[in-house]
Amino acid sequence: MSKLIRGFVPLLFSANLFAHGISEEAKQAMxxxxxxxxxxLGAEHMITGYDHLLFLFGVIFFLKTFKDIVRFISIFTLGHSITLIFATFMGITANYWLVDAVIAISxxxxxxxxxxxxxxxxxxxKSPSLLWMVFIFGLIHGFGLSTRLQQLPLGExxxxxLMRIISFNIGVELGQIVALAIMLLIITQLRRHHMFKRLSRVFNDGIMLAGFMLLLMQLHGYLHTSGPDEFGFSEDNHMHHHMKLENEQEYQHDNL
Structure with a gap:
């Protein structure tokens, strides 16, 4: 167990925690x-996929029985497996930033x-059917994973x-199991606290805030970057982009 933990700890602090794309080193490794x-790579992508983990954390937050946890996680797994496998095999893709923005909305x-x-x-x-919503969002999460997987050398x-795609999906499921085990441990400890019911609203407000920040990050990435491994806040071209827009607006104004 200790070896397993030591093996996964570096993943939690890898660059993928902040850049949801796939690095050139990972592509070469493939x-x-x-x-x-x-x-x-599938396991790594799930464990460092903060948006997937936040959604899963929200899904199981109030689930108390093992049966319910298995039911909802199974429907989420079915959803993301469908789109991950079929979208990748059929070459169906979309802008990764916009797909991740929808995941942030989830x-x-x-x-x-x-x-x-x-x-x-x-x-x-009552709320819309949670089981159906988890399945629908599972499809979207799987499509997000597919956009990343299609960056890899999958061959003809x-x-x-197909075996490479399935192998990646198996890794995703293994990573999900590890992540869920940690989440359930955390939630079990929280439930033992006498103020859990009161604090649960604060925790879920935090989930919403995190989702909103992720949404802003993905939209910013869509507007200011050309690849999933870039993020414009720390780049000089972010300021240059705005200066260019301002100069164009001034030029157009002077020529009116």
């Missing part, structure tokens, strides 16, 4: 390695739902490509 490389949705937002703000008797369509 070329040099076999299917196990894809399994490892995080906001779950925190809002956990805090009974539909009842308090919309006067609804055929059994080899």
């Amino acid at each position: 070329i040099d390695g076999g299917l196990l490389r894809y399994v490892w 995080v906001i949705y779950k925190g809002f739902d956990n805090n009974k937002g539909f009842q308090e703000y919309f006067g609804m008797n 369509k055929g059994s080899g490509m």
